Amino acid sequence: MTRKIPVVPCSGIGKSLGAAAREAAYILAEDLRPLDAKVVALALLVLGDDEARREVAGRAAVAIDGCKLECAAKGLTDAGAAEVRKVAVFDVVRRHRGLKPEGVCDLNADGLKLARASADEAARIVDEIVAEDGRA
Amino acid sequence: MPNLPKRKIGLISCSGEELPEGTVTRRAVRTVLETLRPDDTVTLCLPLFLAGGEGERAFARHYPTIAVDGCPKRCAALATEKYSAKPAASIVVSEIAKEKECAAIGTARRLNEAGLRLAETVAERIAADTEKLLNMKSRGR
Amino acid sequence: MENKRLELTVDKFIFRFPAGLLYSEDGLWVEFEGQRARIGLSDFTQQRNGDVAFAMPGEVGTRVRKGDEVAVVETIKVNLSLPSPVAGKVIETNQELVAAPELINQDPYGKGWLSVLEVEDPDAARGSLRTAAEYLTLAKAQAEAEVSR
16 A cells, blocks of 8 residues: 655744644645545654654655744654655745734634645655656 | 743643544643633644744743643653753643543544543643743742 | 843843944834944834844834834744934844844844944934943833733
8 A cells, every 4th residue: 555645844833824834734645635644743853763764764755844943844854854855934924925824722713724735735645656656 | 032021921732633632732731821811821833843943942942831741751841852842840731631531532523521621631731731830930939 | 242241030031232332212223333323223122022024124214313213123923113312314134134034132232133234413312322231221111021021
């Protein structure tokens, strides 16, 4: 059976963009690409959890970061992912001008729209990776 | 040493994305920050902490912290100790859930009613620990 | 620019203020270069208002009085109308902010500058601004008020 592509959100707790990143990961793995994507916890990766590291080591992975600090992307790189493809929720906001996401535990309507738009971008990346894996 | 005018407690949650208990930690910490102890607490962002966040790590070196973890892997507690100082208190949601004999609490994406109640219980536990730590600091002066 | 920086820590937030700059009460820094003044957002202002999504300095050629809008910055939280800290004419704007507005957050005193103005009366302008130490005191009061809200 083909292994699912690891997706790591930053889940930052201080800003709504972190919440949107987290929600985007769930939309991707549960709604959009349930056969191809799997959420992996950033903290487990960075702290060296064996199971989490095995999911990403030597593989292409998707980081969904809330802001430009790119905590998830850095964590994936440090954990040995072969390639880290990034979705920056912050850049998605710029492409959907006027959205004012709010809330951390419960995103407002703009936050949910932002999460969905970010998940759509992540789904395109997952499709690319799947296609590349198929050709390999 | 930075200028630290007011005693505050840093709350650091694991936010573990793979388990509903991780979502409980997140909700519980935000409840304490926003409602139960808004003047006494600060949340520390674990991803930023792990990635080298200067403000987060400095705070955890100079102030007491409470680590709130979803499961016995205790990522928040371990990270705090590794990069700053041992947390003054450590709460593990799965242990509280067992103690309270919680039914299924929903999914990581969406907690159900039992999950939301568990988050409230955890929030109250965090608030109680916050109170204890603040009182300890008072008596220590 | 003088290298020394004053630092203010409130909870987990660290704010920095280069000692060689002057500051307006509205949270902009000013660096005088003869008749010219380079301006930008202070570290305190950028942290307080969140990640910048769009930065729109006023056009080159625009004349402003002190207090007139000299730029608009849109963050994920708010849309900020920034009052000019000096009276003068905009002669240069930071084009890098079009593609990379996050420079304001990442390097508020360096690559995140907003505009350069030709100042009508630099001495008077200097006199109306705050030193880093004075601005730190103001920022401290504002920061503490916010964290206890």
